Amino acid sequence: MLELNYDGIVIGAGPAGIAAAIRAKELGLKVVLIENRDLLGGIPLQCVHPGFGLHYFREDLTGTEFIYRLFDKMDKVGVEYLLKSHVHSIEFIAHNEKIVNVITPKGVLSLKAKTLIYTAGARERHMFEINIAGDRPAGIYTAGEAQILMDMYGIIPGKEIVIVGSGDIGLIMARRFALEGAKVKAVIELMYYPGGLIRNVVQCLQDYNIPLYLSHAVTRVVGKKRVEKVVVAKVDEKLRPIKETEFEIPCDTVVLAAGLIPNLDMLEKIGLLADPYTRGPIVNEFLETNIPGVFVAGNALVINDLVDYVVEQGELAAEGARYFLENDGIPTMDWKPVVKGRNIRFVVPHYVSGRRDVTFYARVQYPEKNVIVTIPEVGWRMKMFNVRPAEMVRVKLSKRLLDGASSAEKISIEVAPSE
Amino acid sequence: MEKEPDVGWGCSKANTAIIHPGHEEEPDVHPLRARLCKEGNTLWRQWARELDIPVKWPGELMVFFDGEEKTAKKYIKLAKLNKIPGVRVVYRDELLQMDSSIGPSALGAIYAPTAGMISPFEAVIAVVENAVDNGVRLLTEANVREVKVVDKRVRGVETTRGFIEADIIINAAGLYSDKVSRMAGVNSGFTVRPRRGEYFLFDENVKVKPKKILHTTPTPITKGVYAITTVHGNLMIGPTAEDLPIDAKDESSTSEKGLEYLWKESEKLLKELPPRTKVIRTFAGLRPEPPEGHWRIEAHDDPWGFVNAAGIRSPGFASAPAIAYYVLNLIKDKYSVNLAKKKRWNPYRSDIVRVKGRPLQEVDELIRKNPEYGEIVCCCKTVSKAEVVKAIERMKKIGVKTVTIDGIKFRTRAGLGMCQGSFCRWRVALLISQYVGVSLHEVVVKNDTYGIGEVKVLLNQ
Numbered sequence: 001m002l003e004l005n006y007d008g009i010v011i012g013a014g015p016a017g018i019a020a021a022i023r024a025k026e027l028g029l030k031v032v033l034i035e036n037r038d039l040l041g042g043i044p045l046q047c048v049h050p051g052f053g054l055h056y057f058r059e060d061l062t063g064t065e066f067i068y069r070l071f072d073k074m075d076k077v078g079v080e081y082l083l084k085s086h087v088h089s090i091e092f093i094a095h096n097e098k099i100v101n102v103i104t105p106k107g108v109l110s111l112k113a114k115t116l117i118y119t120a121g122a123r124e125r126h127m128f129e130i131n132i133a134g135d136r137p138a139g140i141y142t143a144g145e146a147q148i149l150m151d152m153y154g155i156i157p158g159k160e161i162v163i164v165g166s167g168d169i170g171l172i173m174a175r176r177f178a179l180e181g182a183k184v185k186a187v188i189e190l191m192y193y194p195g196g197l198i199r200n201v202v203q204c205l206q207d208y209n210i211p212l213y214l215s216h217a218v219t220r221v222v223g224k225k226r227v228e229k230v231v232v233a234k235v236d237e238k239l240r241p242i243k244e245t246e247f248e249i250p251c252d253t254v255v256l257a258a259g260l261i262p263n264l265d266m267l268e269k270i271g272l273l274a275d276p277y278t279r280g281p282i283v284n285e286f287l288e289t290n291i292p293g294v295f296v297a298g299n300a301l302v303i304n305d306l307v308d309y310v311v312e313q314g315e316l317a318a319e320g321a322r323y324f325l326e327n328d329g330i331p332t333m334d335w336k337p338v339v340k341g342r343n344i345r346f347v348v349p350h351y352v353s354g355r356r357d358v359t360f361y362a363r364v365q366y367p368e369k370n371v372i373v374t375i376p377e378v379g380w381r382m383k384m385f386n387v388r389p390a391e392m393v394r395v396k397l398s399k400r401l402l403d404g405a406s407s408a409e410k411i412s413i414e415v416a417p418s419e
Numbered sequence: 420m421e422k423e424p425d426v427g428w429g430c431s432k433a434n435t436a437i438i439h440p441g442h443e444e445e446p447d448v449h450p451l452r453a454r455l456c457k458e459g460n461t462l463w464r465q466w467a468r469e470l471d472i473p474v475k476w477p478g479e480l481m482v483f484f485d486g487e488e489k490t491a492k493k494y495i496k497l498a499k500l501n502k503i504p505g506v507r508v509v510y511r512d513e514l515l516q517m518d519s520s521i522g523p524s525a526l527g528a529i530y531a532p533t534a535g536m537i538s539p540f541e542a543v544i545a546v547v548e549n550a551v552d553n554g555v556r557l558l559t560e561a562n563v564r565e566v567k568v569v570d571k572r573v574r575g576v577e578t579t580r581g582f583i584e585a586d587i588i589i590n591a592a593g594l595y596s597d598k599v600s601r602m603a604g605v606n607s608g609f610t611v612r613p614r615r616g617e618y619f620l621f622d623e624n625v626k627v628k629p630k631k632i633l634h635t636t637p638t639p640i641t642k643g644v645y646a647i648t649t650v651h652g653n654l655m656i657g658p659t660a661e662d663l664p665i666d667a668k669d670e671s672s673t674s675e676k677g678l679e680y681l682w683k684e685s686e687k688l689l690k691e692l693p694p695r696t697k698v699i700r701t702f703a704g705l706r707p708e709p710p711e712g713h714w715r716i717e718a719h720d721d722p723w724g725f726v727n728a729a730g731i732r733s734p735g736f737a738s739a740p741a742i743a744y745y746v747l748n749l750i751k752d753k754y755s756v757n758l759a760k761k762k763r764w765n766p767y768r769s770d771i772v773r774v775k776g777r778p779l780q781e782v783d784e785l786i787r788k789n790p791e792y793g794e795i796v797c798c799c800k801t802v803s804k805a806e807v808v809k810a811i812e813r814m815k816k817i818g819v820k821t822v823t824i825d826g827i828k829f830r831t832r833a834g835l836g837m838c839q840g841s842f843c844r845w846r847v848a849l850l851i852s853q854y855v856g857v858s859l860h861e862v863v864v865k866n867d868t869y870g871i872g873e874v875k876v877l878l879n880q
């Protein structure tokens with residue numbers, strides 16, 4: 001039978017949520033994992049390509065394999081979960097009491113918990129957010145949608161494909177279509193550099209002769225019943241399309257891989273503060289948000305390129321929840337703000353105490369070669385041959401290192417040229 | 420007879436959906452528009468109630484800025500002539516009290532308390548469901564290509580679904596009503612031009628939410644831009660007004676220029692605009708513009724039995740129920756048809772019972788009766804499997820031949836939210852596939868299929 005009082009409720013059963021639930025259970029918390037779909041696993045379920053788990057399992061797995069490894073762990077510790085259960089709303093009652101309203105086929109449940117771990121992932125940007133005008137016929141898909149159709153339900157959307165966005169998702173989908181015999185006409189990228197890993201540019205585009213247009217944008221979709229073509233233009237330094245450079249690419253399918261946005265609606269309704277750069281929440285080193293006892297991990301926190309980091313964040317959030325329970329709230333500390341320095345677009349977490357190990361996740365603003373990533377307050381530096389927005393910079397600082405900065409008022413992270 | 424796979428996909432789908440009070444019509448230039456708009460405004464109140472159509476009646480403010488007051492005041496005079504109740508000028512202080520989202524440079528407004536707003540596609544669906552319930556037969560995907568006339572009388576229509584016999588034909592083909600009119604050999608010079616109107620639709624969770632229907636004062640150059648909170652709670656801004664070539668009747672694309680213009684106009688009208696990232700959709704509709712803006716509503720002698728309700732441009736939606744009665748009377752008088760009231764006439768129709776907007780206690784009771792209410796398919800709009808299944812059943816019931824994803828979207832709102840369907844479109848498609856018995860790739864989005872075949876289909880070619 002379902003118990004109505006929990007130490008923690010985990011919302012969303014992708015890798016972040018599953019990892020959080022496992023860790024919470026291992027730490028002795030009474031937790032339940034809630035998932036909207038009729039199966040656990042989230043996005044990796046639909047990823048039949050490799051590239052998952054190199055850090056976490058030290059093996060190169062497909063998304064599906066990765067998730068099944070997590071299922072094994074889950075079975076071992078015995079995590080309680082609910083499927084086909086949609087978290088409808090969250091009510092904040094007190095720092096140690098929240099109500100989670102869940103719509104399930106058995107009725108509406110109002111579950112109570114001291115802490116929440118929110119791992120509901122991200123949504124994909126659609127054509128209306130990236131200023132694509134024109135027609136709205138059949139044949140336009142987001143990358144995730146196309147992936148679900150192909151790799152979970154075995155149908156192919158179209159045969160002449162234009163992909164918008166060269167992040168890893170766009171690149172992987174380009175190859176995926178090519179492998180099934182579709183003609184991938186182009187990958188269009190707004191920025192002057194590819195959004196994904198160089199490895200993927202080579203293995204997904206070059207190996208299949210798929211053209212990549214950098215500094216270009218799709219400005220219009222044309223087609224009555226189905227997509228017939230797209231209009232593409234070069235963009236200027238301010239990323240505005242240059243009219244005179246417009247040209248057309250005939251195609252029957254447009255796949256949008258133009259980025260993900262953390263799915264936070266439900267938390268914003270109860271006063272969550274978000275970071276305009278990550279579009280995820282502002283968090284401390286436990287991944288706790290400004291709402292006491294609400295922790296966020298995975299793509300709902302920050303868009304990750306590696307599932308390994310997602311899992312790590314899920315586990316950290318669970319540890320945060322335990323610390324919260326032990327102390328009836330995360331004790332007030334003199335939080336030091338984490339400050340973005342040169343060539344840093346964002347960094348998570350936003351506040352640290354300096355009293356325990358911390359892992360920073362950061363992205364640079366633009367690609368740069370031969371640099372040193374530094375955290376001057378603790379004297380930490382790392383030489384890097386290459387930094388690119390596509391690759392998250394992950395920095396782990398030990399408590400010992402941070403002790404050296406106990407009088408500093410902030411912790412900053414920056415990228416500097418290496419001479 | 421409807422050429423599209425579903426009802427309400429013409430002009431009636433993409434418009435501002437204002438139930439105008441009738442104070443913007445010049446009675447000496449457009450007497451019919453003036454009269455039927457006012458009557459329509461009254462009738463929609465009853466129809467919306469009887470047919471369970473989402474509607475609200477907030478009243479409207481035609482906001483004027485420096486130099487526009489005189490033009491705006493013309494509408495007070497028109498209101499008097501047309502006997503529209505309650506229309507008056509309000510000045511700044513009262514204006515901002517009525518709606519605090521208005522921009523600071525506004526001087527005042529013409530307030531028309533009887534203006535309302537409706538969900539246009541749901542209204543069409545509701546009316547058709549009720550019509551079918553009362554004995555009307557609907558044929559979709561039936562494109563009328565020829566009007567058959569013998570001995571100066573209409574005999575029927577040739578369509579993509581065969582010949583349909585009829586002794587009275589009503590032409591209400593919107594943008595194509597000139598074409599149909601020509602098929603019957605009447606008003607050969609009559610043309611309906613497409614005039615495009617583009618819109619921005621924002622997410623529900625933006626701060627800017629006009630309480631009233633706001634719009635700018637029409638000038639010789641602009642027709643006035645509206646900023647409204649739709650019946651479903653989204654901020655909507657539009658339309659533009661741009662005449663297109665006569666043959667561009669399926670040109671419902673949006674343009675960079677039009678959208679830019681809207682953004683500028685609404686920056687003046689509203690105190691602040693939400694960030695562009697909160698736009699969830701842009702779209703365009705085509706107004707069916709007849710010559711001089713005159714509706715063609717006539718029952719013809721030659722051929723006998725051919726009735727035009729053609730070139731129904733704005734305020735066509737607001738007036739629609741009144742136009743219907745007007746046409747009915749024309750037929751009665753002109754053709755001496757003896758109309759008897761149906762014995763089992765049912766004036767009521769109820770909407771699909773939805774999860775969204777319902778107290779959770781009631782949702783719980785719904786689920787206990789039907790567990791499919793407990794399976795949420797569209798997270799943005801909280802649409803359950805039960806609602807999708809009911810929409811499919813209702814489409815079949817009115818005679819829709821192809822159940823489309825768009826048809827489900829307009830009936831359930833699945834896919835109309837923030838993510839625009841990237842999470843739920845495939846789930847809706849799976850349900851259609853299962854309940855209609857077609858394979859997933861054959862499910863139709865709007866006018867074409869969702870996929871082209873099984874994954875290996877291209878390699879097998």
Ligand SMILES: Cc1cc2nc3c(=O)[nH]c(=O)nc-3n(C[C@H](O)[C@H](O)[C@H](O)COP(=O)(O)OP(=O)(O)OC[C@H]3O[C@@H](n4cnc5c(N)ncnc54)[C@H](O)[C@@H]3O)c2cc1C
Nearest residue numbers: 012013014015016036042043051087120121298299306307
């Ligand atoms: C196309 C693609 C390719 C990728 N390739 C790689 C790769 O090669 N290597 C790699 O390491 N990573 C890759 N990733 C990234 C990785 O998959 C993601 O970072 C990871 O899945 C994020 O996990 P998550 O748990 O945060 O979110 P998700 O996996 O998105 O899970 C969120 C879960 O929450 C559920 N949910 C949402 N809202 C609610 C609600 N209201 N109630 C209940 N449940 C809810 C959802 O149904 C979902 O199951 C790829 C991602 C994509 C999209």
Ligand SMILES: Cc1cc2nc3c(=O)[nH]c(=O)nc-3n(C[C@H](O)[C@H](O)[C@H](O)COP(=O)(O)OP(=O)(O)OC[C@H]3O[C@@H](n4cnc5c(N)ncnc54)[C@H](O)[C@@H]3O)c2cc1C
Nearest residue numbers: 422429430431434435437563593616705706734735736737
């Ligand atoms: C941008 C814009 C804003 C507007 N704002 C408002 C407003 O705020 N208030 C208001 O009152 N009005 C407004 N209008 C006007 C209103 O939308 C129209 O007056 C009204 O929808 C016209 O309805 P209709 O039934 O005549 O045409 P339609 O809704 O177009 O219906 C005609 C139907 O006939 C079908 N058809 C056409 N040819 C054939 C054929 N050969 N065979 C079979 N079927 C055929 C079409 O597919 C269509 O479904 C606006 C219009 C636009 C475009």
